[in-house]
Amino acid sequence: MVVQLCVWMASWQMECCGTPFRKGAEVAWRLRNPNSTELAWLDTVLHNGVAASIDAVEDHHGDSSAPLTAGAVASIATLHCRFAPEPVAGSGLVTSQVMAGKWNDDLADRRFAGFLVRILTPNPVRL
Template identity: 35%
Template sequence: MALTIWVDDWQMQCCGDTFRPGDAVSWQLLEVDPGDYADIVGSDRAAEIDFREEHHGPGEEQPLTPLRVVDVTEVHCRYGVPSGSTAEVLRPVPGSTELVPVVEADGWAKARPHTMFAGYLVTAERPAAG
């Protein structure tokens, strides 16, 4: 069964290892609320996210999960201050997502006009028991 995993750009940049489709990886996975990703990737894609990969904070004590990477997609979006917000905090702008299939994830992405790199959507499978 394929899993969809969110990998934050900053976590990869800090201490992630480069990976590509076909690679075997071992990641700490935390279950997510897909709604937390709707502004970044859109509601439909957010509903597909099963886990997020974690290097820091809650979940560090989770055991590593062996996986085989099937597909990697960069996620880029615009950021702005939400309408009516009193705080100057930038948030993803819904509907601004650009998904870019890639052959390698190293935490860094080629700049795209009017958007910022946010992370990766990774499709992966658990290895068959045996």
């Protein structure tokens, strides 16, 4: 059975230690459960319920003993939004991408915040 997971990858994670990837590519990431408050701001910049749709967070600096979750990248989207200095309500812009690059430009006054990635995996880790 193949399961689809929605994974959040923060911009700084990719910029620090990430490896670019493409739609259709095989990836193997150490995933963890999002804590109860770390993604709540997504509901502010996009709409209510987005944070709850995220199954896992890709975290290069988390528990290095966490098992790898391997899968195929089904979709990639970037999130850009305004900060003043807190996230600005309704300012989120999600854009579908074919590739997740290490460095991503801001869009006018919207800063690149991270990636929303869907992966298909036959071996989902119990998060």
